[in-house]
Amino acid sequence: MKNHIVSAFRLTLVMLAVVGIYLIIVYGGSKILPTQGNAEIINYKGQKFYANIGQEFKSEKYFHGRPSSVNYNAAGSGGSNKGPSNEEYLETVQKRIDTLKLQNPEMGSTNVPVELVTASGSGLDPDISEEGALYQAKRIAHMRSLSVEQINNLIKNQTEKPFLGLFGPSKVNVLKLNIALDQLK
Numbered sequence: 001m002k003n004h005i006v007s008a009f010r011l012t013l014v015m016l017a018v019v020g021i022y023l024i025i026v027y028g029g030s031k032i033l034p035t036q037g038n039a040e041i042i043n044y045k046g047q048k049f050y051a052n053i054g055q056e057f058k059s060e061k062y063f064h065g066r067p068s069s070v071n072y073n074a075a076g077s078g079g080s081n082k083g084p085s086n087e088e089y090l091e092t093v094q095k096r097i098d099t100l101k102l103q104n105p106e107m108g109s110t111n112v113p114v115e116l117v118t119a120s121g122s123g124l125d126p127d128i129s130e131e132g133a134l135y136q137a138k139r140i141a142h143m144r145s146l147s148v149e150q151i152n153n154l155i156k157n158q159t160e161k162p163f164l165g166l167f168g169p170s171k172v173n174v175l176k177l178n179i180a181l182d183q184l185k
Helices: 002-030 087-103 130-144 148-158 174-183
Strands: 041-044 047-050 171-173
Antiparallel strands (some): 041 047
């Protein structure tokens, strides 16, 4: 029994060291990121917005982000936990596709980007792909009496490239894109 206690104590010390080193690496790594591991706060028109949390935009003159299975409630993030073979989930996605095609009739039979009809695992994803933004460009241009070229240039300027050119896909933050859209003359 004494051998087991000594072994358990040694294992505990080793695990404390491993976890401590891991925490130092994660904390240090977060400090080299653009926001240093903190929320990115944007003050716009006297209101405070968090760019790291998905926002809901219902108006047709704004870009829409990913759907949220938690109604954009940051206090209760989570996915729907429904698999791709779940009938209810498939009906929900089909309704989203139909709604998106009604909102963007000028896109015709163009495939709908998947992130515009499926919620993320957290339900709070603030970003969409460049293709997701371009899919909505003609609607936005029409609603705001702007040229499609102006909207496409705005999307291109707002597209964030992968971190260090390697990690992750290109993406567009919907909140930042809509703020830049409001400032477009």
